[in-house]
Amino acid sequence: MNTNTYFSATYDEARERFLASAHRQQAVIAHHQHPTARGPQGLPLFLDTAWVGPRDAHAVLVTASGTHGAEGFAGSAAQLAWLSERGQASLPPGVALLMIHAVNPYGFAWGLRGTHDNVDLNRNWLDFSEACPENTLYEQIHPYLCPAEIKPSTVNRLMEEGARLIAKYGRWALEDAISRGQYTHPDGFHYGGAHPDWSRTVLQEVFQKELRHAPRIGFIDWHTGPVGNGELIYLCFSSPQSRQWQEAQRWWGPDALDPAKVDRLWGSKRPSRVGIMFWGLEKLVAPAGDLVGGIIEFRSAQPKANSIDALKISMLERWLRFEGGFDAPEAAHYFALLQNEYAPSRESWRAAVLQNGLTAYDQTLAGLARWGLASAAD
Numbered sequence: 001m002n003t004n005t006y007f008s009a010t011y012d013e014a015r016e017r018f019l020a021s022a023h024r025q026q027a028v029i030a031h032h033q034h035p036t037a038r039g040p041q042g043l044p045l046f047l048d049t050a051w052v053g054p055r056d057a058h059a060v061l062v063t064a065s066g067t068h069g070a071e072g073f074a075g076s077a078a079q080l081a082w083l084s085e086r087g088q089a090s091l092p093p094g095v096a097l098l099m100i101h102a103v104n105p106y107g108f109a110w111g112l113r114g115t116h117d118n119v120d121l122n123r124n125w126l127d128f129s130e131a132c133p134e135n136t137l138y139e140q141i142h143p144y145l146c147p148a149e150i151k152p153s154t155v156n157r158l159m160e161e162g163a164r165l166i167a168k169y170g171r172w173a174l175e176d177a178i179s180r181g182q183y184t185h186p187d188g189f190h191y192g193g194a195h196p197d198w199s200r201t202v203l204q205e206v207f208q209k210e211l212r213h214a215p216r217i218g219f220i221d222w223h224t225g226p227v228g229n230g231e232l233i234y235l236c237f238s239s240p241q242s243r244q245w246q247e248a249q250r251w252w253g254p255d256a257l258d259p260a261k262v263d264r265l266w267g268s269k270r271p272s273r274v275g276i277m278f279w280g281l282e283k284l285v286a287p288a289g290d291l292v293g294g295i296i297e298f299r300s301a302q303p304k305a306n307s308i309d310a311l312k313i314s315m316l317e318r319w320l321r322f323e324g325g326f327d328a329p330e331a332a333h334y335f336a337l338l339q340n341e342y343a344p345s346r347e348s349w350r351a352a353v354l355q356n357g358l359t360a361y362d363q364t365l366a367g368l369a370r371w372g373l374a375s376a377a378d
């Protein structure tokens with residue numbers, strides 16, 4: 001497999017290839033243009049969907065790429081690889097596939113994780129008529145995460161404050177506070193927003209329109225991040241040992257969801273989360289439909305020489321957005337560092353993503369075709 005066939009250099013190229021390939025599979029295609037956000041050179045931005053297979057399928061696999069923008073290069077490549085290497089003819093009877101390309105096209109096009117409003121889409125699925133979850137520890141560390149300049153002295157100040165808070169609350173509590181989602185600082189880390197984001201609204205419409213009659217829905221939201229070389233981390237957000245959890249385990253293997261294994265692949269004990277997409281969609285399809293699956297991460301980052309380098313990476317995106325701007329002298333270097341973290345050009349990584357991505361598609365589609373049979377036989 002030539003990885004360049006599936007890994008695109010830009011969002012526009014990825015979109016063009018996705019639409020062409022979906023068209024060749026006689027997919028039913030729909031386009032949703034972002035009303036205000038633009039990409040580089042002022043280009044318009046779209047979330048596109050492609051339905052492959054029978055319209056009245058009783059089971060549908062939904063796969064999404066680019067929920068975290070820049071992470072979409074891998075998810076898009078996996079979608080494209082399935083369309084070309086497998087395609088409609090490979091679908092089990094009664095099963096269809098709905099691909100959602102570029103959930104967050106702004107982040108995808110610019111090489112950032114958040115939306116044009118700096119919203120983390122995987123923290124945005126809350127009922128905003130109610131009070132948002134608090135995150136007081138985040139508020140304490142926020143000023144140190146957001147320096148006007150990223151340089152040894154400001155990173156050191158963050159390390160010192162971090163050490164003080166770790167001594168008081170523990171390392172996991174601090175890491176969890178930084179990443180689980182916060183609703184008080186629109187210019188901060190993992191900001192969940194103040195209202196349903198455009199991408200969420202579009203996804204809700206797509207689910208309501210396309211999946212009304214599908215009682216069984218499989219879901220894979222492709223992400224990248226933790227240190228590694230394309231290995232998969234299966235993250236299931238159904239309540240542990242629930243019927244849906246057990247179904248996902250049947251698809252993905254007896255130890256795929258084992259918390260100890262997941263933590264090892266993740267690189268540390270998994271933080272908690274609030275407002276994630278899976279729970280929002282799960283609620284949307286219930287009670288008529290069952291949603292099974294979750295996030296699959298392709299491990300992508302390279303090990304950092306020290307914790308200063310690791311912390312620096314996490315500070316780049318908000319610095320580009322709120323401090324230096326996309327035209328700052330440092331910007332090109334910072335964008336390249338982010339790309340190397342979430343969508344590296346390493347050939348071995350790209351080959352592993354395609355191979356492991358196709359394996360996950362095969363497992364999940366086969367599982368969907370068998371769904372319910374195992375429990376009926378018990």
Ligand SMILES: [Zn+2]
Nearest residue numbers: 068071223224
């Ligand atoms: Zn992600």
